[in-house]
Amino acid sequence: MTKAASVIHWFRLDLRLHDNLALRNAINEAENRKQTLRPIYLLDPDLKNKVGKNRLRFLIQSLRDLDANLRKINTRLFIIKGNVECLPQLFEKWQVKFITLQVDIDAELVQQDEVIEQICEEKDIFMVKRVQHTVYDFNTVLKNNNGNVPLTYQKFLSLVANTQVKDSIEITKEISNDCKAPDFDSTENDITILEDLGFSEADLNECKYPGGETEGLKRLNLYMAKKQWVCNFEKPNTSPNSIEPSTTVLSPYISHGCLSSKLFYHKLKQVESGMKHSSPPVSLLGQLMWREFYYTAGAGTKNFDKMVGNSVCTQIPWKKNEEYLKAWAEGRTGYPFVDAIMRQLKQEGWIHHLARHMVACFLTRGDLWVSWEEGAKVFEDYLLDYDWSLNAGNWMWLSASAFFYKYYRVYSPVAFGKKTDKEGLYIKKYVPELKKYPSEYIYEPWKAPKSVQTAAGCVIGENYPKRIVDHDKVHKDNIQRMNAAYKLSKEKKALKHYLCRLKRPCNVAKRNQRRHYTFQSKAFSE
DNA sequence: AATCAGGTTGGAAAC
DNA sequence: AGTTTCCAACCTGAT
Numbered sequence: 001m002t003k004a005a006s007v008i009h010w011f012r013l014d015l016r017l018h019d020n021l022a023l024r025n026a027i028n029e030a031e032n033r034k035q036t037l038r039p040i041y042l043l044d045p046d047l048k049n050k051v052g053k054n055r056l057r058f059l060i061q062s063l064r065d066l067d068a069n070l071r072k073i074n075t076r077l078f079i080i081k082g083n084v085e086c087l088p089q090l091f092e093k094w095q096v097k098f099i100t101l102q103v104d105i106d107a108e109l110v111q112q113d114e115v116i117e118q119i120c121e122e123k124d125i126f127m128v129k130r131v132q133h134t135v136y137d138f139n140t141v142l143k144n145n146n147g148n149v150p151l152t153y154q155k156f157l158s159l160v161a162n163t164q165v166k167d168s169i170e171i172t173k174e175i176s177n178d179c180k181a182p183d184f185d186s187t188e189n190d191i192t193i194l195e196d197l198g199f200s201e202a203d204l205n206e207c208k209y210p211g212g213e214t215e216g217l218k219r220l221n222l223y224m225a226k227k228q229w230v231c232n233f234e235k236p237n238t239s240p241n242s243i244e245p246s247t248t249v250l251s252p253y254i255s256h257g258c259l260s261s262k263l264f265y266h267k268l269k270q271v272e273s274g275m276k277h278s279s280p281p282v283s284l285l286g287q288l289m290w291r292e293f294y295y296t297a298g299a300g301t302k303n304f305d306k307m308v309g310n311s312v313c314t315q316i317p318w319k320k321n322e323e324y325l326k327a328w329a330e331g332r333t334g335y336p337f338v339d340a341i342m343r344q345l346k347q348e349g350w351i352h353h354l355a356r357h358m359v360a361c362f363l364t365r366g367d368l369w370v371s372w373e374e375g376a377k378v379f380e381d382y383l384l385d386y387d388w389s390l391n392a393g394n395w396m397w398l399s400a401s402a403f404f405y406k407y408y409r410v411y412s413p414v415a416f417g418k419k420t421d422k423e424g425l426y427i428k429k430y431v432p433e434l435k436k437y438p439s440e441y442i443y444e445p446w447k448a449p450k451s452v453q454t455a456a457g458c459v460i461g462e463n464y465p466k467r468i469v470d471h472d473k474v475h476k477d478n479i480q481r482m483n484a485a486y487k488l489s490k491e492k493k494a495l496k497h498y499l500c501r502l503k504r505p506c507n508v509a510k511r512n513q514r515r516h517y518t519f520q521s522k523a524f525s526e
Numbered sequence: 527a528a529t530c531a532g533g534t535t536g537g538a539a540a541c
Numbered sequence: 542a543g544t545t546t547c548c549a550a551c552c553t554g555a556t
Contacts, residue, residue, distance in 0.1 A: 152533070152553060236535035281534040290534080354535065361536095405551040409536045416536080479549090486551070 006036040006094040007179075010101040011077070012109065012257075013133060015041075015062045016213040017069050019168035019260035022100040022130040027171065029098050030179040037075050037179040038094060041066075044083045052381040053199055054349035058211035062256050065212025074174040076184060084112045088119055100128040102257070105138075105299050106388035133257060135265045136160050136292055138299040149300040149312060151403060153281055156293040168263040205347050209252055209384060216253030223248045224267045231277035233284045240354035241337070241417050241426035248284070249350055251385035254291070264288060291390060297403075298389030305392040307373060312402045315492075316485040318364070318371035325370050327468050328363050329378045331431070334460075334467030335413040337443060338362050340430035347430075349384035360398035361411040365482055367469050372399040400482060407482040410475045414443045433458045 009026035017023065023039070030037035041063055047056065067077040080086050090096065099120065104110070113129075120127045131137045141159050142149070150156040209215075224230065238246040253259035268285045271277075280286030303309040307316070327333050331342035341355040351359075356379075362368065363375045372395040379395075380386050396402035417426070424442030428435040434445055436456040441448040446460050446467060453459045460466055 154533075155554070234534090238535095240535095286534075357535075400551080403552095404533085405553090406533080406536090407551065408549065409551095412537065415538085482551090483549095 004036075004095050005033070006030075006038050006096050006181075007033065007098040008090075008094070008096050008100070009037070009039045010099060011039060011041045011066065012101060013104050013255070014102040014257035015066050016216070016258055016260060017066075017073070017171045018213070018217070019132065019263050020102075020171065021132055021169060022102050022128060024169060024171055025128050025130070026098070026100040027175055027179075029100075031176060033098075034178045035097070036094070036181050037175060038078050038096075038181055039070055039075060040078045040080055040090070042080050042083060042086065045081055046083070048199065052346075052349070053204055054382065055384050055386060056199065057204060057207065058209065058252055058256065058349070058384050061207075061211030061215075062213070062258050065214050065258075069213060072174075073171065074177070074180060076181070078181075084116065087116060088123075091119070091123055091125060096125055098126045098128075100130070102133055103129050103131045104133060105295065107305060133261065134292055134295050135165055135261050135288065136163055136296075138292075138296040141292075141296045142300045147300075149297050150293070151297075151312065153290065153293050153403075156296060157280060157289060160289075160292070165262060165265055168260055168266055208348050209249060209350060211252070211256065211258065211384075213253075213258045216250070216259035219248070219250055219253065220259055220264060220267060223250070224271055227271050227275065230268070230271045230284055231275045234278050234282040235287060235353065236282060238352070238354075239420040240352040240358065241340070241421040242352075243425060243429060245350070245352065247352060251387075252350065255385045255387040255390075261288060261291065291387075294389045294393035297393055305373075305376065305388065307371065307401065310402075313396055314401045314485065314489050316365075316399070316401060316482070319369050321368065321370055324368040324468060325363075325374050325378075327465070328359070328368060328370070328375075332465045333362070333368075333413075333469075334446070334465040335362070335471070336424070336427045336431050336434055336445060336464075337417040338413050340427045343430045345379075345382045349382060356394065357398055358411050358413065358416055360395060362413055364395075364399035365407055365478055366410045367413070367471055367474055367478070369478055369481065372396060372401060375399075405486075407486070408479050410479065412475075413471055418443060431464070433464045 007026050007030040009023045011023075014020055014022065026039070027037060029035075043063070044050075047059075051059075063077065063079065070076050080090065104113075117127060119125075131139075140163075141156070144159050145155075150159055235247075240246075250259060250264065254261055254264065265285070265288060268288070272285070277283065278286075280289050297312065298304045301310060301312050304312075307313050307318075328338070328342065331339040331346065333339055333342075338359055341351055341359050344355075345351045345359075360372070360375055363370050364372050376391050376395045379391055383391070393403070397404045400407040417424070421427075423439045424434075424437075427442050428437075434442060434456070437445055437448065437458065438452065438456075441452065445453070445458070445464060448456070448460070450459075458464050
């Protein structure tokens with residue numbers, strides 16, 4: 001009788017066995033009740049319209065690896081082809097009494113969660129949610145700051161300075177046959193191939209970063225073994241345009257939850273201990289803390305991924321310009337460094353953090369004056385390591401809409417890349433039309449004499465686009481526009497403040513608070 | 527209230 | 542070559 005009932009762990013952005021408390025909760029509960037354990041993943045067929053090919057491939061690879069790892073402990077992954085609307089049916093079909101999942105903060109997932117929580121309540125299904133995607137529980141961090149979002153990195157660091165980080169857990173014990181699903185060997189719901197989602201492997205570029213927990217852990221161990229390198233790491237001194245990545249590229253594994261940020265934290269602490277090492281914000285640990293910072297900000301701010309209705313975001317009158325946006329996204333702005341970066345992004349799904357700075361500044365306040373929201377959407381498509389909070393937060397940073405305010409510091413699409421790649425080898429790799437250009441002109445091919453252009457087999461305006469804007473001129477105009485936008489925003493703030501004080505002392509902290517979902521039950525132990 | 531220090535990573539020119 | 546200064550001047554958080 002009890003055999004028919006099931007316990008579900010709903011995998012989302014936690015595609016791993018290690019440091020997965022919610023999964024362990026599900027396993028223990030299934031064992032205690034002698035019920036069927038069903039680890040599930042909802043694979044939305046509509047995803048192919050929302051997510052770029054490379055990221056989709058990374059996801060599929062991660063799911064396959066997850067399934068393989070689950071089989072090692074006598075269970076498997078059940079892939080459900082459908083979206084969240086399938087869940088009520090599954091609850092019926094499998095007689096679900098207990099469900100576990102991790103807390104995610106992407107606005108869309110949060111909305112889904114509300115619906116599911118409601119359904120579980122109605123059907124008397126016990127739900128366990130665990131904060132395990134970040135090192136710190138952002139609700140606690142916000143509480144420590146009186147419900148206010150910390151607006152600087154240093155402030156964030158001070159808020160977590162005395163927080164003990166729990167150990168990362170392991171799940172290695174095989175589950176008993178009592179909990180094994182009766183349809184364990186069914187292949188009905190296997191992920192067959194990418195064709196299921198409308199792609200064939202042939203459409204795709206070479207796979208530089210294969211998805212999955214196994215790969216993520218391998219990569220982590222590879223880099224943590226280089227102790228000297230880890231301890232000397234300083235982000236601003238790494239190169240955005242080296243041919244091979246100058247940083248770890250652990251980010252796609254962390255964003256998909258193939259790798260636990262908490263495990264990364266402890267490994268870093270271990271490597272640093274007893275050694276002279278760099279510190280936040282520039283150290284590797286500092287990079288992880290940036291992620292925590294943006295997660296906290298994202299969790300505590302309504303409409304964090306939008307400009308309007310976002311309390312931390314300065315309102316700037318960006319202009320719609322489809323032509324500019326397309327030229328930028330497709331890597332044909334006529335600025336070779338910008339185009340090389342955008343093409344690497346599209347091909348490989350990963351670009352260096354400083355390369356992201358370059359192109360983000362260029363699209364927004366630097367040159368094209370297009371909204372950061374548009375750029376964020378393009379990054380969402382292409383980045384393997386796309387992450388809701390980090391993407392919105394960094395775009396606001398670079399567009400000087402929040403967190404960073406020195407808008408008069410503008411990246412030059414000509415000068416910036418030269419610092420680390422004078423020869424322009426990076427450009428020659430990703431913008432092959434220009435590969436025969438002399439290094440002298442590689443960052444500014446329009447300056448090459450016609451004879452040089454012809455000799456290099458690439459005439460500007462014919463074989464490679466003319467630059468769409470004149471950076472030297474336009475970036476100065478844009479600084480003035482930023483100046484005006486800041487002034488207006490300041491006046492509005494002052495007026496609001498004044499009106500607020502006229503009425504009643506208003507509690508900004510309370511107004512900015514957003515509903516948080518954290519599971520807290522004294523009856524349920526880990 | 528007013529002031530001050532500090533802020534992950536700018537560029538160009540001057541030493 | 543590597544550091545300093547100017548450019549024109551932002552914001553937050555602390556006091």
